[in-house]
Structure formats: structure tokens, C-alpha cells
Amino acid sequence: MASVSSQPQFRYTQPPSKVLHLRNLPWECTEEELVELGKPFGKVINTKCNVGANRNQAFIEFADLNQAIAMISYYASSSEPAQVRGKTVYLQYSNRQEIVNNKTAADVAGNVLLVTIEGADARLVSIDVLHLVFSAFGFVHKITTFEKTAGFQALVQFSDAETATSAKNALDGRSIPRYLLPEQIGPCTLRITYSGHTDLSVKFQSHRSRDYTNPYLPVAPSAIDGSGQFIVGLDGKKLEPESNVLLASIENMQYAVTLDVLHMVFSSFGPVQKIAMFDKNGGVQALIQYPDIQTAVVAKEALEGHCIYDGGFCKLHLSYSRHTDLSIKVNNDRSRDYALSNVVPVVNAQPSILGQQPVPMMTSNPPPHYSGAQFAPPEQVGVPQNSSGWAAGVPGPAVRPQSLAMAMPSHPYMPPGTMPAHPGMMHPPNQGVPPQATMAPYRPDGMQ
């Protein structure tokens, strides 16, 4: 083919166009700065920056050709060149007649962010860690995660584009703080653009997606393993589906733990409806039923691993039961339905100083309504709850990522690190004396 191209690559005089081509821009240049640059000469109807391999070119499109001519004419005779951020920019008529707006969704500010987590161990970043990181900028409505060729990605939905933008500006290119990640995993860098989505569809709470606006959303059946009991988190930890019934096993039971003691301890978080105690594996276990899941979640997170008695005695291990409503045949010293306690006589009840309900022997500081709404889920208490409720006057523990795995969506407004202190803890009973229901002081390092 004979060459038919005889036009020089560059001409010093371009045919006028309402589109101007700019070069030698700083790469930080924004579309807003382009608008500011063109505004004195007319109505800027479109811009495009970060063009070209070096991302240092741009286009400005005016509403009218005369406005483009005005700008070119002005700078052609001006002693001051056009500048962006102090850098001289060169401009000429573009050889295009309009900016073709290939604005991808990534360029349009929206309330949903597309987050790519970069790093060898990106997949090990849990959805809870992402939730914590992004919650610093506002209420996170929903998160979905997925694998694409780009790697491990997440969509993070905020209320509005402004909040999303503040998160994007602060986090894009930054790495997730090390203390939020399991020790063995490498650095994880966030790359953030806008997503075209405005409202994510989250059908289930799972290790892949969460809807923090709807704590009652069912747990994904697909996330439940063969035993039907656990879901597996991204971090490989097994997570149980939440339940209003807690299964408590008691370790190092040097002192008798009575049903009344359990009732007192667990009543700190809300009304206890039923308790059933039984022996299993040579130890004592108990099922504690609350009216709702929220209360059980708060109780579990506050009490797990802590001891009923000071000094490491009667350490509680809590999990969610698969029961939702215990069947209490008779009220006795091993099982009780507190709704029936006024009707059905207590059978075989051991005489006990603690036998009188409710909650005797609160010898130290608790206010009269200590067991009340103080530790209720925030959506029942209202927001904010810090001033009146948990951790009042108590320095919250440092952010504890290990607790986040359980920070399921039940309390969407709970700021991180503000879990309640350990209510209901008691000093060990004196020798041969039933337990004293005194409150142990809060200790940030927990009570081993």
C-alpha cells in the first residue's frame, strides 16, 4: 500500500474546536482544576484529565466554539502562561470535536466503593476487618466480597458519596494496619475506586457478605457446614450462627455454680427466660435462653473466657446453641423457666443464700437497675450509648481484632473497642460460704 498520509503529525495551527487539548499537566490535576482554568472564558461542559501514558494530558470542552477560541486567543497573547498547580500547561485546539465521555463508573463519585485488596494474603483479610477499617468514615451499610481476576475485591456501601469519598481519599493506596491483621499475614494494600452500584443486594449474612442495616437477615445456608452448626469465616475461623440460646461450659469449677449464680451473671445483659443445667463430659454445662439474639450476642462477647469467680475459677466458655426455645419440664435446681417461677413451686431447690430472686447480695457498687438496659443492644438503647451505658468512665480496650470475628452485624452502630466491661463477675466464695455476688473491678487485661 502506498502511503496516503502526508499530513504532518503536528501542525502549529489547528482548526478551531470547542475542545481544547492540554499537555504538561501535573498528574495530580483534577477535573475541578480544569473547570476553574476554563471558566473565565466560557461554560465548560466537559473535561477529561489524566490522559495519555503519562497521565499528564487533558481535554476541556466548552459549550461554544467562541469560548474555546477566547481561551486560546487569550493565552496566545498573554505574558502569563496557563498554569495548574504552578506548572505551565500548553493548550491548543483538539483534533476532536467533543470529549467522548468514557467515564467509567470508577470515575463517578458514588456511595459504593470498589476495593481491591492487594497482597499475597489478601484473601485472609476478613470482612470484619474491612468493616472496621471503613467504619472509621461513617456507617457502613453493606459489604460484599468476591474474587475476580483483579484479585480479592470488596464493595463497600456508605450512605452517600461524600462519606465514600472521604474513605476513598484516606484509604486509597494505604495498607491495612498490621495490628488489625493476623500476625502471620503480609501487608495488604487497598486500591479504591468508585463502583457503579448504589445499593448492594445482600441476601444472607455470610463470610462473603454482610448487611449491617439488617441484623435479622438469615445466615447463609451455603455457609453452614455438614454439621449444620458452623460457618467458616475468611480467616478460617469457625463462626457459629447466632442464637438467643447460649451454651455455657464451665472450666475449673472449684466452686459450685448454681442455677441462681448463672441467672445472676447472665441477667446482667437482659432478661433470662430459661436455664437448663446438665452434666456433660465430666463437667457442667448450661443452656441460657434470652428472648432475643442481640442480648445473647452481647452476653457471649462480654462473658466468653471470663470467670464467674475472681481468681480464675469457673471459667466460662460460651457458644451459640442450636436451640431456640428450651423445654423446661419442671423448675428445680437444675432447670428453670423464669416465666413459670411464680406459678410452679420450686422442686428440690437447695437452700441457698442466693436462692432469693432477684439478684441478692449485690454488695458493691451496682446501681439498682444494673441488670437493665445498660448492656442491651444499642439499637434498643439508642445512639449514642457511650455516655450512659457500657464502658462509662472505663477506658475501652484497644481495638481487639480477635473479637471482631464475632462482631456480627447485630450492633451496627457499636464503635469498635467499646464492648461492655465484664458485668456479673464475682469474687470467689469464702471457704464453705456460698458465693458473694460482689462486682470485680473492670480490668482491661481480662480476668484469667
Added chain:
DNA sequence: AGCACA
């Protein structure tokens, strides 16, 4: 410092 295909 010279026209976009993300």
C-alpha cells in the same frame, strides 16, 4: 510537551 480505547 503533541490527542483518550480506560
